[in-house]
Amino acid sequence: MVEETCDISIHEQVTFCIRSVDENLTISEDFVGLYETPNTEGKTLFGIEKDILARLYLNIQNLRGQCYDGASAMNGKFKGLQKFVADLQPKAIHVHYAAHSLNLAVQDCLRHLPCMRDIMNLAKDFINTVRESLKSVQLFKNFREGEKIGLRPLYRTRWTIRASSIQQVLINFERLAEFF
Structure with missing residues:
Protein backbone atom coordinates (compact mmCIF):
# COMPACT_ATOMS: atom_id res chain seq x y z
CA MET A 1 0.00 0.00 0.00
CA VAL A 2 1.41 3.33 -1.04
CA GLU A 3 0.02 6.79 -0.35
CA GLU A 4 1.59 10.07 -1.36
CA THR A 5 1.20 13.13 0.82
CA CYS A 6 2.76 16.49 1.47
CA ASP A 7 4.36 17.23 4.85
CA ILE A 8 4.12 20.51 6.77
CA SER A 9 7.27 21.83 5.08
CA ILE A 10 5.68 21.22 1.64
CA HIS A 11 7.86 18.21 0.76
CA GLU A 12 6.26 15.31 -1.10
CA GLN A 13 6.42 12.05 0.82
CA VAL A 14 5.36 8.49 0.15
CA THR A 15 3.98 6.26 2.90
CA PHE A 16 4.73 2.60 2.34
CA CYS A 17 2.97 -0.31 4.11
CA ILE A 18 3.17 -4.02 3.48
CA ARG A 19 0.39 -6.52 4.15
CA SER A 20 1.47 -10.13 4.31
CA VAL A 21 0.01 -13.52 5.13
CA ASP A 22 1.99 -16.26 6.87
CA GLU A 23 1.62 -20.04 6.48
CA ASN A 24 -1.16 -20.05 9.13
CA LEU A 25 -3.08 -17.43 7.10
CA THR A 26 -2.45 -14.81 9.77
CA ILE A 27 -2.56 -11.37 8.18
CA SER A 28 -0.14 -8.70 9.31
CA GLU A 29 0.19 -5.15 8.12
CA ASP A 30 3.42 -3.27 8.70
CA PHE A 31 4.23 0.37 8.26
CA VAL A 32 7.58 0.42 6.48
CA GLY A 33 8.23 4.14 6.43
CA LEU A 34 7.91 7.58 4.91
CA TYR A 35 10.11 8.34 1.93
CA GLU A 36 10.71 11.77 0.43
CA THR A 37 10.15 11.94 -3.32
CA PRO A 38 11.11 14.66 -5.81
CA ASN A 39 7.72 14.24 -7.55
CA THR A 40 4.68 11.99 -7.55
CA GLU A 41 4.90 10.62 -11.08
CA GLY A 42 4.19 6.90 -11.44
CA LYS A 43 7.67 6.09 -12.72
CA THR A 44 9.34 7.88 -9.78
CA LEU A 45 7.05 6.13 -7.28
CA PHE A 46 7.80 2.80 -8.96
CA GLY A 47 11.54 3.41 -8.50
CA ILE A 48 10.97 4.10 -4.81
CA GLU A 49 8.82 0.98 -4.45
CA LYS A 50 11.43 -1.23 -6.15
CA ASP A 51 14.15 0.26 -3.94
CA ILE A 52 12.15 -0.39 -0.76
CA LEU A 53 11.38 -3.98 -1.75
CA ALA A 54 15.05 -4.58 -2.60
CA ARG A 55 16.20 -3.16 0.75
CA LEU A 56 13.76 -5.47 2.54
CA TYR A 57 14.93 -8.46 0.47
CA LEU A 58 11.41 -8.90 -0.94
CA ASN A 59 11.11 -10.18 -4.49
CA ILE A 60 8.56 -8.28 -6.57
CA GLN A 61 7.69 -11.61 -8.23
CA ASN A 62 6.02 -12.61 -4.94
CA LEU A 63 3.79 -9.53 -4.97
CA ARG A 64 0.10 -10.41 -5.34
CA GLY A 65 -1.65 -7.12 -4.67
CA GLN A 66 -1.18 -3.39 -4.79
CA CYS A 67 -3.41 -0.81 -3.15
CA TYR A 68 -3.51 2.92 -3.90
CA ASP A 69 -5.92 5.85 -3.97
CA GLY A 70 -7.50 7.10 -7.19
CA ALA A 71 -4.81 9.64 -8.12
CA SER A 72 -3.62 9.24 -11.71
CA ALA A 73 0.01 8.90 -10.55
CA MET A 74 -1.07 5.80 -8.64
CA ASN A 75 -4.00 4.47 -10.59
CA GLY A 76 -3.25 5.60 -14.16
CA LYS A 77 -3.63 2.99 -16.91
CA PHE A 78 -0.59 4.17 -18.88
CA LYS A 79 1.82 5.95 -16.50
CA GLY A 80 0.47 5.11 -13.04
CA LEU A 81 2.36 3.17 -10.41
CA GLN A 82 -0.07 0.25 -10.71
CA LYS A 83 0.75 -0.04 -14.45
CA PHE A 84 4.52 -0.18 -13.85
CA VAL A 85 4.06 -2.83 -11.15
CA ALA A 86 1.63 -4.85 -13.31
CA ASP A 87 4.09 -4.77 -16.22
CA LEU A 88 6.71 -6.40 -13.99
CA GLN A 89 4.35 -8.64 -12.02
CA PRO A 90 0.92 -9.20 -13.64
CA LYS A 91 -0.27 -11.24 -10.62
CA ALA A 92 -0.13 -8.09 -8.45
CA ILE A 93 -3.80 -7.15 -8.71
CA HIS A 94 -4.57 -3.48 -8.19
CA VAL A 95 -7.26 -2.65 -5.63
CA HIS A 96 -8.47 0.88 -5.00
CA TYR A 97 -7.83 2.15 -1.48
CA ALA A 98 -11.43 1.93 -0.21
CA ALA A 99 -10.74 3.85 3.01
CA HIS A 100 -9.83 6.84 0.85
Whole structure:
Protein backbone atom coordinates (compact mmCIF):
# COMPACT_ATOMS: atom_id res chain seq x y z
CA MET A 1 0.00 0.00 0.00
CA VAL A 2 1.41 3.33 -1.04
CA GLU A 3 0.02 6.79 -0.35
CA GLU A 4 1.59 10.07 -1.36
CA THR A 5 1.20 13.13 0.82
CA CYS A 6 2.76 16.49 1.47
CA ASP A 7 4.36 17.23 4.85
CA ILE A 8 4.12 20.51 6.77
CA SER A 9 7.27 21.83 5.08
CA ILE A 10 5.68 21.22 1.64
CA HIS A 11 7.86 18.21 0.76
CA GLU A 12 6.26 15.31 -1.10
CA GLN A 13 6.42 12.05 0.82
CA VAL A 14 5.36 8.49 0.15
CA THR A 15 3.98 6.26 2.90
CA PHE A 16 4.73 2.60 2.34
CA CYS A 17 2.97 -0.31 4.11
CA ILE A 18 3.17 -4.02 3.48
CA ARG A 19 0.39 -6.52 4.15
CA SER A 20 1.47 -10.13 4.31
CA VAL A 21 0.01 -13.52 5.13
CA ASP A 22 1.99 -16.26 6.87
CA GLU A 23 1.62 -20.04 6.48
CA ASN A 24 -1.16 -20.05 9.13
CA LEU A 25 -3.08 -17.43 7.10
CA THR A 26 -2.45 -14.81 9.77
CA ILE A 27 -2.56 -11.37 8.18
CA SER A 28 -0.14 -8.70 9.31
CA GLU A 29 0.19 -5.15 8.12
CA ASP A 30 3.42 -3.27 8.70
CA PHE A 31 4.23 0.37 8.26
CA VAL A 32 7.58 0.42 6.48
CA GLY A 33 8.23 4.14 6.43
CA LEU A 34 7.91 7.58 4.91
CA TYR A 35 10.11 8.34 1.93
CA GLU A 36 10.71 11.77 0.43
CA THR A 37 10.15 11.94 -3.32
CA PRO A 38 11.11 14.66 -5.81
CA ASN A 39 7.72 14.24 -7.55
CA THR A 40 4.68 11.99 -7.55
CA GLU A 41 4.90 10.62 -11.08
CA GLY A 42 4.19 6.90 -11.44
CA LYS A 43 7.67 6.09 -12.72
CA THR A 44 9.34 7.88 -9.78
CA LEU A 45 7.05 6.13 -7.28
CA PHE A 46 7.80 2.80 -8.96
CA GLY A 47 11.54 3.41 -8.50
CA ILE A 48 10.97 4.10 -4.81
CA GLU A 49 8.82 0.98 -4.45
CA LYS A 50 11.43 -1.23 -6.15
CA ASP A 51 14.15 0.26 -3.94
CA ILE A 52 12.15 -0.39 -0.76
CA LEU A 53 11.38 -3.98 -1.75
CA ALA A 54 15.05 -4.58 -2.60
CA ARG A 55 16.20 -3.16 0.75
CA LEU A 56 13.76 -5.47 2.54
CA TYR A 57 14.93 -8.46 0.47
CA LEU A 58 11.41 -8.90 -0.94
CA ASN A 59 11.11 -10.18 -4.49
CA ILE A 60 8.56 -8.28 -6.57
CA GLN A 61 7.69 -11.61 -8.23
CA ASN A 62 6.02 -12.61 -4.94
CA LEU A 63 3.79 -9.53 -4.97
CA ARG A 64 0.10 -10.41 -5.34
CA GLY A 65 -1.65 -7.12 -4.67
CA GLN A 66 -1.18 -3.39 -4.79
CA CYS A 67 -3.41 -0.81 -3.15
CA TYR A 68 -3.51 2.92 -3.90
CA ASP A 69 -5.92 5.85 -3.97
CA GLY A 70 -7.50 7.10 -7.19
CA ALA A 71 -4.81 9.64 -8.12
CA SER A 72 -3.62 9.24 -11.71
CA ALA A 73 0.01 8.90 -10.55
CA MET A 74 -1.07 5.80 -8.64
CA ASN A 75 -4.00 4.47 -10.59
CA GLY A 76 -3.25 5.60 -14.16
CA LYS A 77 -3.63 2.99 -16.91
CA PHE A 78 -0.59 4.17 -18.88
CA LYS A 79 1.82 5.95 -16.50
CA GLY A 80 0.47 5.11 -13.04
CA LEU A 81 2.36 3.17 -10.41
CA GLN A 82 -0.07 0.25 -10.71
CA LYS A 83 0.75 -0.04 -14.45
CA PHE A 84 4.52 -0.18 -13.85
CA VAL A 85 4.06 -2.83 -11.15
CA ALA A 86 1.63 -4.85 -13.31
CA ASP A 87 4.09 -4.77 -16.22
CA LEU A 88 6.71 -6.40 -13.99
CA GLN A 89 4.35 -8.64 -12.02
CA PRO A 90 0.92 -9.20 -13.64
CA LYS A 91 -0.27 -11.24 -10.62
CA ALA A 92 -0.13 -8.09 -8.45
CA ILE A 93 -3.80 -7.15 -8.71
CA HIS A 94 -4.57 -3.48 -8.19
CA VAL A 95 -7.26 -2.65 -5.63
CA HIS A 96 -8.47 0.88 -5.00
CA TYR A 97 -7.83 2.15 -1.48
CA ALA A 98 -11.43 1.93 -0.21
CA ALA A 99 -10.74 3.85 3.01
CA HIS A 100 -9.83 6.84 0.85
CA SER A 101 -13.26 6.68 -0.83
CA LEU A 102 -14.94 6.47 2.57
CA ASN A 103 -12.83 9.42 3.70
CA LEU A 104 -14.00 11.51 0.73
CA ALA A 105 -17.64 10.49 1.26
CA VAL A 106 -17.54 11.51 4.94
CA GLN A 107 -15.85 14.78 4.02
CA ASP A 108 -18.54 15.52 1.42
CA CYS A 109 -21.37 14.66 3.85
CA LEU A 110 -19.98 16.90 6.58
CA ARG A 111 -19.63 19.77 4.14
CA HIS A 112 -23.43 19.65 3.63
CA LEU A 113 -24.30 19.67 7.35
CA PRO A 114 -24.22 23.36 8.35
CA CYS A 115 -23.40 22.74 12.02
CA MET A 116 -20.50 20.39 11.18
CA ARG A 117 -19.24 22.59 8.34
CA ASP A 118 -19.30 25.64 10.61
CA ILE A 119 -17.54 23.97 13.56
CA MET A 120 -14.85 22.51 11.28
CA ASN A 121 -14.32 25.93 9.69
CA LEU A 122 -14.16 27.59 13.12
CA ALA A 123 -11.59 25.02 14.33
CA LYS A 124 -9.57 25.48 11.12
CA ASP A 125 -9.67 29.28 11.55
CA PHE A 126 -8.53 29.02 15.20
CA ILE A 127 -5.66 26.72 14.27
CA ASN A 128 -4.58 28.69 11.20
CA THR A 129 -4.70 32.03 13.00
CA VAL A 130 -2.40 30.76 15.73
CA ARG A 131 -0.10 28.78 13.40
CA GLU A 132 0.15 31.29 10.50
CA SER A 133 3.07 33.26 11.85
CA LEU A 134 5.97 32.63 14.17
CA LYS A 135 4.87 35.62 16.21
CA SER A 136 1.39 34.12 16.78
CA VAL A 137 2.87 30.71 17.62
CA GLN A 138 5.24 32.29 20.15
CA LEU A 139 2.46 34.42 21.66
CA PHE A 140 0.26 31.35 22.08
CA LYS A 141 3.14 29.38 23.66
CA ASN A 142 3.79 32.25 26.08
CA PHE A 143 0.06 32.54 26.79
CA ARG A 144 -0.08 28.86 27.75
CA GLU A 145 2.77 29.38 30.22
CA GLY A 146 4.99 26.51 29.12
CA GLU A 147 2.30 23.84 28.77
CA LYS A 148 3.14 21.24 26.15
CA ILE A 149 -0.32 21.12 24.58
CA GLY A 150 -0.31 22.67 21.11
CA LEU A 151 -2.42 22.91 18.00
CA ARG A 152 -2.13 20.56 15.04
CA PRO A 153 -2.95 21.53 11.46
CA LEU A 154 -6.42 20.58 10.24
CA TYR A 155 -5.87 18.70 6.98
CA ARG A 156 -8.82 18.44 4.58
CA THR A 157 -8.63 14.73 3.84
CA ARG A 158 -6.67 13.18 6.72
CA TRP A 159 -9.45 12.28 9.16
CA THR A 160 -7.25 10.62 11.76
CA ILE A 161 -5.22 13.83 11.97
CA ARG A 162 -8.41 15.89 11.89
CA ALA A 163 -9.66 14.05 14.98
CA SER A 164 -6.51 14.91 16.94
CA SER A 165 -6.63 18.51 15.63
CA ILE A 166 -10.21 18.93 16.86
CA GLN A 167 -9.25 17.30 20.16
CA GLN A 168 -6.43 19.84 20.58
CA VAL A 169 -8.88 22.71 19.90
CA LEU A 170 -11.24 21.29 22.54
CA ILE A 171 -8.42 20.87 25.08
CA ASN A 172 -7.22 24.42 24.37
CA PHE A 173 -10.66 26.00 23.88
CA GLU A 174 -10.70 28.14 27.05
CA ARG A 175 -7.13 29.31 26.39
CA LEU A 176 -7.96 30.02 22.74
CA ALA A 177 -11.01 32.07 23.75
CA GLU A 178 -8.89 34.10 26.19
CA PHE A 179 -6.08 34.38 23.65
CA PHE A 180 -8.35 35.86 20.99
